[in-house]
Amino acid sequence: MITHEENEMLCRVGKGTVMGDFMREFWTPALLSSELERDAPPTRLMLFGEKLIAFRDSNGRVGIMDHRCPHRCASLFFGRNEEGGIRCGYHGWKFDVEGNCLDQPNLPDKNKYPAGVKSYAYKVQEQAGLIFVYMGKRDVPPPMPNLEALIGDYPDSTVALTQRDCNWMQALEGDVDTSHLGFLHMGGIDGEALDESNPSRYTVINKAPQINVTETAFGTMYSASREAGEGEDHHRFACFIFPFWVNYPGGASLDKGVTLNGWVPIDDYNTMIFNIDRLRGTPAGKDGLKYKDGRPVEGLARPVDYLPTTSDWQGRWRAKSNLSNDYHRDLEWMKRGSYTGIRGIPLQDQAIQESMEPIVDRTMEHLGSSDRMVMLTRRRLLDAAQLFRDKGELPEMVDKPELCNGTAGGDIVVERGTDWLDVYEKVMTERFGPNSFRRDAAE
Numbered sequence: 001m002i003t004h005e006e007n008e009m010l011c012r013v014g015k016g017t018v019m020g021d022f023m024r025e026f027w028t029p030a031l032l033s034s035e036l037e038r039d040a041p042p043t044r045l046m047l048f049g050e051k052l053i054a055f056r057d058s059n060g061r062v063g064i065m066d067h068r069c070p071h072r073c074a075s076l077f078f079g080r081n082e083e084g085g086i087r088c089g090y091h092g093w094k095f096d097v098e099g100n101c102l103d104q105p106n107l108p109d110k111n112k113y114p115a116g117v118k119s120y121a122y123k124v125q126e127q128a129g130l131i132f133v134y135m136g137k138r139d140v141p142p143p144m145p146n147l148e149a150l151i152g153d154y155p156d157s158t159v160a161l162t163q164r165d166c167n168w169m170q171a172l173e174g175d176v177d178t179s180h181l182g183f184l185h186m187g188g189i190d191g192e193a194l195d196e197s198n199p200s201r202y203t204v205i206n207k208a209p210q211i212n213v214t215e216t217a218f219g220t221m222y223s224a225s226r227e228a229g230e231g232e233d234h235h236r237f238a239c240f241i242f243p244f245w246v247n248y249p250g251g252a253s254l255d256k257g258v259t260l261n262g263w264v265p266i267d268d269y270n271t272m273i274f275n276i277d278r279l280r281g282t283p284a285g286k287d288g289l290k291y292k293d294g295r296p297v298e299g300l301a302r303p304v305d306y307l308p309t310t311s312d313w314q315g316r317w318r319a320k321s322n323l324s325n326d327y328h329r330d331l332e333w334m335k336r337g338s339y340t341g342i343r344g345i346p347l348q349d350q351a352i353q354e355s356m357e358p359i360v361d362r363t364m365e366h367l368g369s370s371d372r373m374v375m376l377t378r379r380r381l382l383d384a385a386q387l388f389r390d391k392g393e394l395p396e397m398v399d400k401p402e403l404c405n406g407t408a409g410g411d412i413v414v415e416r417g418t419d420w421l422d423v424y425e426k427v428m429t430e431r432f433g434p435n436s437f438r439r440d441a442a443e
C-alpha cells in the first residue's frame with residue numbers, strides 16, 4: 001500500500017524534490033543526435049520541469065543550459081547560434097556550450113568581466129545516436145551505465161521518441177506490468193493459432209502467469225512464468241534499471257533482444273519515451289505478427305504518426321492519435337475481440353496510462369499478485385531516493401557501471417521446474433560472459 005505522501009515523493013521531479021534530486025544524479029537522454037544541426041537555431045527542451053535550450057555549435061559540440069541568459073534573464077531561445085556559441089538577442093552576450101562567457105559587447109572594455117559570468121550549462125555527452133545530459137551535483141559526472149542498447153553504432157531508426165501526457169512513473173509501470181499484455185495488446189488474438197516458436201503464444205493462452213520478482217544491484221527484475229509445451233515452462237523477463245530504464249520483453253528471445261525504454265520526465269505531468277529496439281524485433285515492427293497459416297494478426301503493427309514539430313517546450317514527438325480524438329479507436333474492431341479498439345501497442349499503452357489522470361492516485365488501487373513487480377519497483381525507487389536525501393548515498397551501480405552488464409528482456413522456454421534466476425544467470429553468462437549478472441545481489 002502506498003500513501004499519498006509516498007505517491008507525491010515517487011512522482012514529483014522538480015528541483016529540490018526527493019525523486020527529482022535523485023534522478024538528476026544519473027545521465028539522462030535528452031534528444032536524438034540527429035535533432036540538432038550545427039549552427040541551427042536552439043531547440044526548446046524541458047527536463048524535470050526545467051526550461052532549457054539545446055544547440056549544436058560550429059564544431060559539432062552540444063550545449064544544454066537553462067534558457068535564461070545570466071545577464072538579465074532573456075531567453076536564449078531567441079539567441080543566435082554562431083561561430084562556436086550562442087549569442088543572446090538582448091545585449092549580445094555570448095556563451096559556449098560549457099557556459100563560458102565569450103563576449104560582453106555592450107560593456108566598455110574596462111568593465112567587461114567574462115570570467116565572472118557563466119550561463120547555467122549542464123554537462124553533455126553523445127553516445128549511440130543519443131544526446132545525454134547530467135543535471136546532478138557532482139563536478140565530475142558518473143560513468144554511463146553499461147547497457148547494451150546504449151553501446152555501439154546503430155541507425156536512427158532503432159530509436160522512437162514519443163511524448164506521453166502523464167507522469168513518468170505510471171508510464172514506466174506500464175513496462176513492468178506484464179499481465180496486461182494478454183488483454184490490452186493481445187486480447188483479440190487466437191493463441192492456439194500462433195506458431196509454437198512465437199513467444200507471445202503462451203502469454204495469450206495463459207493470461208494469469210506466476211510473477212517472480214527480486215531486487216538486484218541495478219534495480220529490480222521479474223519473470224512471468226507459465227507452463228509451455230510438454231515438460232516445459234515459458235519465462236518472460238524484464239529488468240528495471242535505476243532510475244528510469246526498462247529492458248522490456250519486446251517479442252525477441254532472452255538471448256538475442258536488445259531493447260530498452262527510457263521513461264524520462266519532461267515535468268510532473270509529461271514524459272518523453274526513448275523506445276530503443278536496436279534490432280527492431282518487436283511485434284510492433286514493420287512486418288507485424290502472423291498466424292501459423294500466414295494470416296496477419298490485426299492491430300499490432302502500427303507505428304506512431306506524429307503531429308508536426310513545433311518550437312513549444314513540449315512540441316516534439318507528439319502522437320496524432322491522442323485523447324482529443326479518443327486515439328482514433330475502432331469500435332468495430334472491439335466487436336472482433338480488441339479490448340480498446342486502439343491500434344498499435346505504443347498507442348494502446350499511451351491511452352491507458354493517460355486515462356489514469358496525469359498523476360495516478362495510487363491510494364485508490366487494489367493490487368494483486370500480478371502487480372508484484374510494480375510494488376517492488378516503487379519501493380526500491382522510494383528507498384533509494386530517500387537514502388540519497390538522508391545520507392547522500394546512491395545505488396552502487398552509479399559508480400560501477402559493470403553492474404548493468406547482465407540486463408536484458410525477452411522470452412525463453414526451458415525445462416519445467418528450472419529456477420527462474422538459474423535460467424537468467426545462464427543466458428546472461430552465455431551472452432555477456434561470466435559474472436555479468438551478479439546473482440549475489442539478487443537474493
Ligand code: FES
Pocket residue numbers: 069070071072073074088089090091092093
Ligand atoms: S539578457 Fe542576455 S545579453 Fe542581456
Ligand SMILES: [Fe+2]
Pocket residue numbers: 174180181184185345349
Ligand atoms: Fe503495454
